[in-house]
Amino acid sequence: MNRRNFIKSTSTVGLITTLGIPAGATIIGKSDEESAIDFADNFQLNELTISELQDLMKKGKLSSKSLTKMYLDRIEKVDKNGPKLNAVIEINPDALEIASKLDEERKAGKIRGLMHGIPILIKDNINTADKMQTTAGSLALLGNIASEDAFIVKKLREAGAVILGKTNLSEWANFRSSRPCSGWSSRGGQTKNPFILDRSPSGSSSGSGSAVSANLCAIAIGTETNGSVTAPSSSNGIVGLKPTVGLLGRSGIIPISKTQDTAGPMGRNVTDVATLLSVLTGVDLNDEVTKNSEGKTQKDYTQFLKKDALKGKRIGIEKSFLTGHEGVVALYKKAIEKFKELGAEVIEIELLKEMRIIGSASFTVLQCEFKDGVNAYLAKANAKVKNLTEVIAFNKANESTAMPYFKQETLESSDKALDLESVAYKEAVLKVTSSRKIITDLMTKNQLDAIAGTTYGIPSPIDLFNGDAGNGFYFCSPPAMAGFPHITLPMGKIYELPVGLSIMAGAYEEPKVLAFAYAYEQATKHRSAPKFIKSSNFSSGI
Structure with missing residues (x-):
């Protein structure tokens, strides 16, 4: 890879200097193997943080409107043309107007906080009561324009964020087929990984991960039931936080599981993720589990970000990840050594082995809750399908476009799932939630502050x-x-x-995981912008 020709762009140096943005934009030239896109990545906002964008607006070098326009142009250049990431499924036609109004507020001395005027993308399973659709990537839900914002969208608007648009995803949040391809939806097509375009972006928040990594927005929101924020964050080289279930309200989000679902911020650095998390919390009157968060939320999660946060802490290290692909294991061992350098004591544990007793209970819970939750959502939605049975029928009637590559086995089996009053469902929930005791007991026994492991391996083709x-x-x-x-x-x-690299802790211990991640991030600086390499078939070999 060091033979590739990366040279600085001179065409925008004047504008970059004018904005006070560090120079260093690059052009990716063709290699001998022609495996790189011939794409001039001279975007002036590459890798800028939320605080840096706020500083530029404060100094009058940028406005929210100009910032929003730059990101919209970036989406057109990179997502729809150029590398064609296919990460954004829909653009908000009102984004520039919203940004202009926020600029007027700023001129009048009203600044709502650190998200004021900041452009953000959100996943296409989150309701917005505007001109955009909410479809979970499904052709069956085309035309579904929500009557009311999701709870977290209300929080975004209150905080002054500019919703640029919605991101593509693994259709139905990867709960459609037993043989899915992450990042593909019948409405949005296939999202690509901006590092190497023929590699998976993972999912189901594929578009959010790809878009953030490629600098199509300042930050994004994904949703997770089982890895759908964290896996694509890992595969796209960004920071992703799956909060405690109940920290963020879930009303207005197309559901899979009331037991496991949550939205979460996805950004290029820990500070941005903590900044966005700070404006999303609160009790959602339409989501009872958020009542448990009262007194446990923080107004500003960035206050916990300290470079010495790992000093004197005990970190459990998942032992099973010390074997496997030699490259991944080597990175993991270096991370463990870095923990030690930063003053942490590491203790090998076998959490995944302990969790095996749960078996297939989780899938049983997800199927039962998906059927119940989706039927309740569709009954009130503005979609042409009103329940899961109708979704399945639509897909069958439109098989060539709705299911050209893989089918809908998971939708069909979920439609036959037991109701939430069944003994089998209740037993499965008890088994799944026993994971809380397993983890807590393991942490107590070993006096751990957190547990770490490899999030996911090398992104597959x-x-x-x-x-x-x-x-x-x-x-x-x-x-x-x-x-x-x-x-x-x-x-x-x-x-x-x-x-x-993953770090987890107990319920509502977001301050801990953010702090530990920040300490590691600042000591390693592993984040780098993607190079939009066309194919993984290059001479240095995958």
């Missing part, structure tokens, strides 16, 4: 016909089943492909 390939590393399930906070951040790269 996109394969629409055979679906996703496993890679032997997956830390997302334990915190997902327990409903505990889980953050991932870049641990390094292999063959130009990112691999993430």
